[in-house]
Amino acid sequence: MMASVKEMDTYAKRWIKQAGGKLRESFETKLNIEEKTNPNDLVTNMDKAIEKFFVDNITSTFPGHRIFGEEGMGDDIKDLKGTVWIIDPIDGTLNFIHQQRNFAISLGVYQEGIGIIGMVYDVVHDELYHAVKGHGAFMDDQRLAPLNEGSVSTSILSMNASWVTENRRIDPNLLAPLVRDVRGTRSYGSAALELAFVAAGRLDAYITMRLMPWDFAGGVLLIEEVGGEVSDIKGEELDYLLGGSLFVSKPGLHKEVFKRYLSGNTKK
Ligand code: 2AM
Numbered sequence: 206m207m208a209s210v211k212e213m214d215t216y217a218k219r220w221i222k223q224a225g226g227k228l229r230e231s232f233e234t235k236l237n238i239e240e241k242t243n244p245n246d247l248v249t250n251m252d253k254a255i256e257k258f259f260v261d262n263i264t265s266t267f268p269g270h271r272i273f274g275e276e277g278m279g280d281d282i283k284d285l286k287g288t289v290w291i292i293d294p295i296d297g298t299l300n301f302i303h304q305q306r307n308f309a310i311s312l313g314v315y316q317e318g319i320g321i322i323g324m325v326y327d328v329v330h331d332e333l334y335h336a337v338k339g340h341g342a343f344m345d346d347q348r349l350a351p352l353n354e355g356s357v358s359t360s361i362l363s364m365n366a367s368w369v370t371e372n373r374r375i376d377p378n379l380l381a382p383l384v385r386d387v388r389g390t391r392s393y394g395s396a397a398l399e400l401a402f403v404a405a406g407r408l409d410a411y412i413t414m415r416l417m418p419w420d421f422a423g424g425v426l427l428i429e430e431v432g433g434e435v436s437d438i439k440g441e442e443l444d445y446l447l448g449g450s451l452f453v454s455k456p457g458l459h460k461e462v463f464k465r466y467l468s469g470n471t472k473k
Pocket residue numbers: 275293295296297298299365394395396397415416417420
């Protein structure tokens with residue numbers, strides 16, 4: 206029998222809270238930290254343990270569902286047919302290691318490529334952002350209000366400073382004027398949290414040049430459910446298999462940013 210959305214939502218909430226509890230408890234014990242692709246790309250025993258926790262629970266409760274997780278303990282995903290759980294066990298691992306805050310668990314459930322459940326769990330604050338497609342977005346029991354139209358001059362923009370220095374993905378001269386023109390910039394180091402904050406109206410926009418699907422699969426649905434705008438840096442749809450750049454905002458900002466700042470963007 207096909208699992209209902211309600212059933213998946215109930216289990217997902219239970220598992221994400223349990224996983225968060227394990228992360229909070231782990232602050233008491235010594236972390237085991239390894240380098241992945243470079244000295245700043247780190248993974249801990251907890252990233253792996255939490256991903257395994259989800260994989261074990263999902264496969265035993267929902268046989269036939271597939272899992273696309275950062276640590277590779279799920280399936281080898283080459284398409285989004287059927288039901289796919291897209292999971293980042295710790296989004297913001299550097300923050301987890303250095304700060305013991307400003308990280309999240311991100312979870313999205315996709316059916317035939319369409320997001321139906323999105324969750325971002327701010328573990329340290331014990332705040333769960335969640336949405337079911339078509340039913341609005343919430344922080345715990347509190348419904349998030351629809352986003353109002355915004356403009357650059359009154360916006361708080363979340364962006365990593367690396368995109369306004371020399372980098373391989375975008376000409377720094379394109380985004381530097383945007384940084385100058387907004388009311389303020391912030392950078393939290395966890396894409397999932399930054400997406401949740403845009404959905405909650407605490408940030409007005411978030412721009413990044415490089416994310417993987419598990420970084421945004423949970424958070425993007427939250428933003429869509431409150432009427433925000435979601436695309437890549439070229440204004441095209443996100444790629445849920447390969448990832449790439451991402452630009453999310455309250456309504457109205459996309460048009461202004463593409464027209465005034467990104468029309469000269471030619472790099473991929
Ligand atoms: P992570 O902690 O799960 O790796 C930091 O600016 C944000 O970007 C975090 O959400 C981080 O997720 C993500 N990130 C860091 N390195 C990345 C990479 N090489 N590709 C894609 N996303 C990355």
